[in-house]
Amino acid sequence: MCSVMRAGRGFPVLALVLCLLVSFSAGCREEAGEKKEAAGAGQVEKAVPLAQKPEAKPEEKVTVYALSAPEPPASAEELDLAQRRIDYVNRADRHLASLCGRYPQLIMLGVEEYRNSYTTLGFGREEPSATCMARTLAPPSGLFDKEESRQIERHLAAMDRQRESMDRDYEKLRAYVKDTSIVDDGKLGRKLVGQIEKSFRAYAQELEGFRSMLDSRASQAQDTLLRDHPLRDHVRLAMDMVSIVRRIADGLEVTEPDPKSLDKPIARLRADIDRAERLPFAVPGATEMYYRHFLKDARGLLALLLRGQIESFHAEVRSALNAQWSQCRQNYNAFVDALARG
DSSP, X not given: OOOSBOSSSBOOOOOOOOOXXXXXXXXXXXXXXXXOOOTTTTTSTTOEESSOOSSOOTXXXXXXXXXXXXXXXXXXXXXXXXXXXXXXXHHHHHHHTSHHHHHHHHHHHHHHHHHHHSOOOOOOSOOOOTTHHXXXXXXXXXXSOHHHHHHHHHHHHHHHHHHHHHHHHHHHHHHHHHOTTOOSTTHHHHHHHHHHHHHHHHHHHHHHHHHHHHHHHHHHHHHHHTTTOTTHHHHHHHHHHXXXXXXXXXXXXXSOOOGGGGHHHHHHHHHHHHHHHHSOOSSOSHHHHXXXXXXXXXXXXXXXXXXXXXXXSOHHHHHHHHHHHHHHHHHHHHHHHHHHHO
């Protein structure tokens, strides 16, 4: 299991799990004689009633409020493009979790080892190819518009360049450590570490640009697939929570953040959780169970992020975040899998 945040640095492994959800439909029914409104009705901002009935009668659907109104189902062509974009996003996530995507983090582990003990780590495996990002994740023709494809290609090529620059400087650092004839009180080592960290910051910036584009297109594709789905808002909010935590983790990986810089994303995460908890759930059973478990785990992540703001993200906080995210991700994936099964 890869960590989101480790002591000293962070691992940005937050894979989005997106599924085709166009055939799923369900509704809530009341037991005979019961009269109640859906949980949270009237508390959701800008709520849109899906059924204008003040109370449920036997064998009729209850009033369900959502953040958005359902739209007509997407066309076959729209669904095909949306699914292909989701497939590309999922492939990109898997590749970012592979050796090619992980290598900069491995180098930073070696840099941290040098800082702590003036030794360097050998990774015991072949290095990724110099163009492993650009070659593997080149966007297929017709998947995005031309300018978007060019921008994605620029991000990927820049990530390859920065990773290769880090690798060259790290090998120089390893050679420096091994060469006992050099006596300079660590001067060259500090210079090489500074160059590696500069390249890593540039790599992280390109990675964020690439992921931001994918997040935007994945969100659009998801909306296409979920236009008429009763849980469209639940999935949207869950994905937004995952994206927020991932961005915070990426920031923790590069540097110790200013606590105030986390105020806005943490406030947004709290608002998402509040809205998601108040949404009535139109599909009971295991799907709702996993959804509620996910929200509970998201609340736990929120509490740990607030703790990190106060105490700084020391090793104990990062370890707790790792464990909490692992559990949160499992329930998120179980929720989406349950939706796909219908």
